[in-house]
Amino acid sequence: MKETLFERKEAVLDAALDEFSSKSYEEASLNSILKNSGVSKGSFYYHFKDKKDLFFYMLKSAVEAKWTFIRNRLETQPDVSAGKDIFEQFRYQARIGAEFASKYPRYHRLSRMFSGEKGNAIYLEASAILGIDAEGLLAGMIDAAIRDSTFDPTYSRDFLIKTMSYLFSHFEEIFNKDEDFELDTMLSNLDLFVHFMAHGAAKPATHE
Secondary structure, eight states, rough: OOHHHHHHHHHHHHHHHHEEEEEEEOTOHHHHHHHTTTTOOOHHHHHSHHHHHHHHHHHHHHHHHHHHHHHHHHHOOOOOOOOSSHHHHHHHHHHHHHHHHHOOHHHHHHHHHHHTTTTSHHHHHHHHHTTHHHHHHHHHHHHHHTTOOOOOOOOOOOHHHHHHHHHHHHHHSSOOSSSGGGGHHHHHHHHHHHHHHHHHHSOOOOOO
16 A cells, blocks of 8 residues: 555654754755655655755644744633733743743754744745744833833833844753753743843842
């Protein structure tokens, strides 16, 4: 009987997740994916155009899995950050992300590998397809925080959007050792990270 990708789809996706979550896009091998999944090239190319098409499919799957996790989390537990400042909102959202990373480590590693592609053409192309725009996503939150006088007025809106977006989106690149991705360690680092963004590194002034 002729092999169909449908019959071996899970094997292909499983092998692709292993490959793309452990290697850069350039280093990832379609031949290795096919060998490890046991799917022929003919069957693969009937459903996917090339390695890039499969890579984008895996990224979309990871994003969808994360959003499903977040929606389920919000349905079962109230949003304790409602009405809080931007830092507490970020902490709450990032804690959900940390829980997702702990439950789905391969998707999390895929996200880390993808973040490492920044500056490469594949990152720009994938971001356009996935609709990833950190500055755009945070602009509304930052505007609301400015209206609430959360930030020091010394900083312009443009400066805040650029710096806050960078900090919010690079947490996992700063804490990137294997032990940093243990859930308890990740949450501890997250609390310190949010405190640093909100209060800075300077010693609090003392008043005599």
